[in-house]
Amino acid sequence: MSLNPAQHAAVVHRGSPLLVLAGAGTGKTRVITHRVAALLDEGVEPWRVLAVTFTNKAAAEMRTRIDRLCEGRHATNEIWVGTFHSICARILRRFGQPLGLSPRFTIYDTADGASVMSRILEELDVSDKLYTPRGVLGWIDRAKNRGLGPEELDRLGIVEPVRSVVRKAYTRYQQRLLTADAVDFGDLLLHAVALLRDATGPVRGQLGDTDPVRKLLWRFQHVVVDEFQDTNPIQGELVDLLAAHGELCVVGDDDQAIYGWRGADVSQILEFGESHEGTEIVRLEQNYRSTGHILQCADAIIRKNSGRLGKTLWTDEGDGDRVRVVVLETERDEARLVAREIRNALDEDASPEDFAVFYRTHAQSRVLEDELRGLGIGCRIVGGVAFYERAEVKDLLSYLVAIHNPASDTHLARIVNRPARGIGTTTVQKLSAHAAERGIPLWEALQRPQEAGVGTAAIKRLRGFVELVERLRARESEVPLDALLEEIVEATGYREALLADGDDESMTRLENVQELVGNVGEFVLENPGAGIADYLERMSLAGGERAEGDRDRAITLMTVHSAKGLEFDSVYLTGMEERVFPHARVVDDPIQMEEERRLAYVAITRARRNLTLTLATRRRIYGQLQVGIPSRFVHDLPPDAVEGLRRAPPRPAPAPVVRERSWNDDVVYDATPDVALAPDELEGEAGEGITLWVGMAVKHKDFGIGELLGWQGVGKNLKFHLRFGGVTKTILARFCEPM
DNA sequence: ACATGTTCCCTTTTT
């Protein structure tokens, strides 16, 4: 298939910055890969091309597709393709020494950072109720996303006394990480930018410059950035630095910006033209993915946002089936419906990989997984409670870190008594305090425990531990990584301890340990000669993406966020209720609501042929039964593109009786035979009641007439969120009357 | 030092 005119224009444009506004399903990756291939065909050397993506999956796919396009004509492996974080890691390992980092520095994940921070907060002696490690790290992360140091926190709008605490914590945290030869995610970007920024002094570098970092500034003749709408300011600066002497092409879709909460700044794509002189803008609007009806729904959702660059997707493939909306009683009914339909389709020879089930938050996945597995449908759950967050996995990975990087106190402290070897918290605390006092790494304090005032019994055990770690450390260079891990499992007594315990939980842990060993084995197979550092980097940056082998016979369950960039024949978008999607936490903030709307847009545009939106009128949230009403996004869908949904006729004002299962809303589900559930599959019973909807008028005897914003609870505890003029109140429904 | 009990907060979204 040849490129359409817009795609072609984006591929061949040269000589000035290029902004490609690529709507969902318009062949964005195609444009990027063709552009890179064209550059190589024109004689640009592969090592002078950089392609940056947001996720590892996208990077892998891009590389594969570039390889395929170039078919051995070019040394495509010399192209730099990677995520922001992996590219920064690469730069810092090579050139980070002036910043105090060794080439073998460790990348700390959020949990590692939190463990460092919790000690710092203890030292600072601040209230652990007011200042939690993750809370303070949140501020630090926001600062880092914008390239701000400890002294510039006021630019975040952070006020006293929090600012002082965060400033002190931030300063100490950076020192602590540096002495541990470690960086966190934010540092990867921050340090790389600092390095490159320093190299752009008054003495401008040039080709042939001997300074390695200045050479780097000249290296890339072409830089291509994917998903540019999700970049944060520091990433924007990084891109500008790397493309300082080359040509920059950014690709993205302002309508798919969904990471504002993480510091991404849509204005970078909105204002790219202004900030980059001579920018050429190309719009991709022809959609090759979805049916017309799906696109009509997507457009109806997104057009309500303000501040868009504005695109309208179109297809010449026809309208296709209508988008379905199915209203169910409870989240279990919802899950059963999804499971039943997919089961039927699979029985008629559909492929599992064509199905995806989306939800707003991970918490919603459990019931769905339950019901799907109940019908024998294999599920692949993306993200969620990660394998790599299990205690046993973290323990073993901590052994790897501690062996590889003796300076990493936090990992050493984690494993010193794991499995239990009689080195208790008192002992570890004494050693830590001693190490901090003398300004030495914990590892050194461990070797001279008598100086820290540790008792004789503990001293003996510590000696055993130190010898154990040293023995394993010696093995690092002698055996392959997977063999080393096996030795760790044995030599530390980890396996023995789990076996001795013998209960179900320990057996599960043992299985996880086996799985980790297997995973490392696979990694070594794919990357012969890889060491601890390579594996750990993959773990931390790839979020531990697991082997895709089990993918074939399984359907995919994931949050809408993780669905970005993917497409499926049939998509189920579940939990389409107010306060679920859109999430309760954003309904009062118009800015966040726009992001939520973009999220809905992303979800809808994932579907190729079939899209089903489901919602439950009652749902358990935190174990509390909540009454739900159809999401505003459901209301926004164009009636002609949708089935299973009709407006209820206006009703006379009903009596103000409010009981459980006491409302219907103005959206009614038309049961069609293949979709309907048998009565015995439904939880609870039907009942008659009144109609409630957001925006309806409700009267209260003291406050007068208010506008209904939402509600919570059931039965006697049903409460209304009401706006009376400028004030909002939450009032028990039984004190109110509908108008 | 470890096992069991209790409370709390949680739920956005993740490189």
Next chain:
DNA sequence: GGGAACATGT
């Protein structure tokens, strides 16, 4: 409802 962090008892 449920997991993790804390507290208490042996």
